[in-house]
Amino acid sequence: MTTAPLALHPEVADALAEGRPVVALESTIITHGMPYPQNVSTARAVEAAVRSEGAVPATIAVMGGQIRVGLEDGELERLARAEEVMKLSRADLAVCLASGAIGSTTVAATMIAARLAGIATFATGGIGGVHRGAEQSFDISADLQELAQTAVTVVSAGAKAILDLPKTFEVLETLGVPVIAVGQDEIPAFWSRRSGLKAPLRLDTPEEIAAAHLMRARLGLPGGQLVVNPIPAEAQIPADEVEAIVTRAIQTAEAQGVAAKSVTPFLLDLIFDLTEGRSLQANSALVLSNARLAARIAAAIAKR
Numbered sequence: 041m042t043t044a045p046l047a048l049h050p051e052v053a054d055a056l057a058e059g060r061p062v063v064a065l066e067s068t069i070i071t072h073g074m075p076y077p078q079n080v081s082t083a084r085a086v087e088a089a090v091r092s093e094g095a096v097p098a099t100i101a102v103m104g105g106q107i108r109v110g111l112e113d114g115e116l117e118r119l120a121r122a123e124e125v126m127k128l129s130r131a132d133l134a135v136c137l138a139s140g141a142i143g144s145t146t147v148a149a150t151m152i153a154a155r156l157a158g159i160a161t162f163a164t165g166g167i168g169g170v171h172r173g174a175e176q177s178f179d180i181s182a183d184l185q186e187l188a189q190t191a192v193t194v195v196s197a198g199a200k201a202i203l204d205l206p207k208t209f210e211v212l213e214t215l216g217v218p219v220i221a222v223g224q225d226e227i228p229a230f231w232s233r234r235s236g237l238k239a240p241l242r243l244d245t246p247e248e249i250a251a252a253h254l255m256r257a258r259l260g261l262p263g264g265q266l267v268v269n270p271i272p273a274e275a276q277i278p279a280d281e282v283e284a285i286v287t288r289a290i291q292t293a294e295a296q297g298v299a300a301k302s303v304t305p306f307l308l309d310l311i312f313d314l315t316e317g318r319s320l321q322a323n324s325a326l327v328l329s330n331a332r333l334a335a336r337i338a339a340a341i342a343k344r
């Protein structure tokens with residue numbers, strides 16, 4: 041039994057106790073990934089999408105010295121408006137909890153919290169990964185290590201296209217993380233359906249993904265699965281168009297000396313401006329699609 045300071049929302053606690061499907065949702069996308077008020081409207085729509093598939097949403101954040109698993113609507117709103125929120129990964133989760141600060145959870149920290157709470161499935165937008173120029177900066181997201189050690193199935197639209205995607209998926213292969221594409225042979229690239237990279241694995245149904253999750257547990261394998269679900273076709277921004285914009289944004293970040301945890305939020309914000317909001321619409325659409333798929337996987341895991 042864990043002594044972690046976990047506070048489960050009663051609806052989440054009931055669902056878990058009764059073996060009903062629950063989907064974990066992260067909060068860094070709310071605090072650092074999207075501007076207000078689109079961040080809170082997306083967060084609400086994502087929770088509704090999970091419910092529409094018959095699962096219970098559990099948005100995770102740190103407040104008042106506790107890992108909150110499932111937030112009230114007013115708390116989502118407060119988080120979405122808050123200015124001083126720590127962006128939490130594995131390294132800073134305990135410091136934030138011990139100090140009583142408010143923190144949003146990245147993919148890595150949400151996986152840790154989901155596992156502690158007994159939630160098998162988690163939906164996000166795009167994972168962090170190897171940043172371009174990492175051979176100089178060594179900037180590699182802790183999300184990758186987390187996938188290698190924490191047994192949660194993460195449903196994403198791939199890694200964010202601001203990253204070096206070939207290196208990101210090489211590292212995942214080295215770490216033994218299964219990367220499973222849904223409905224196509226190629227790894228998707230967040231805002232775009234295509235990356236030019238062949239997916240190492242492909243499974244087209246929630247039932248098959250659930251079976252693979254449970255098989256990993258039977259084998260005693262510690263890490264998670266990364267499901268890469270292409271953005272719906274009508275919402276995508278074609279890869280060549282994205283690439284030119286990402287290149288410009290990265291040049292600006294370098295010129296301004298943006299580093300470490302600030303890089304991803306800075307780039308997402310600038311790309312929002314450069315695409316006149318289209319990147320944000322695409323981001324919302326892909327998270328919604330991932331939430332629906334995650335709910336179906338959670339339901340398939342709950343049935344077995």
Ligand code: PSU
Pocket residue numbers: 066068069072073074145146147148164165166167168169180181182183300301302304308323327
């Ligand atoms: N998905 C999105 N937008 C985001 C994120 C995911 O659509 O902002 C967040 C996740 O919390 C992920 C983090 O863990 O971005 C990656 O940040 P970094 O590159 O600093 O590791």
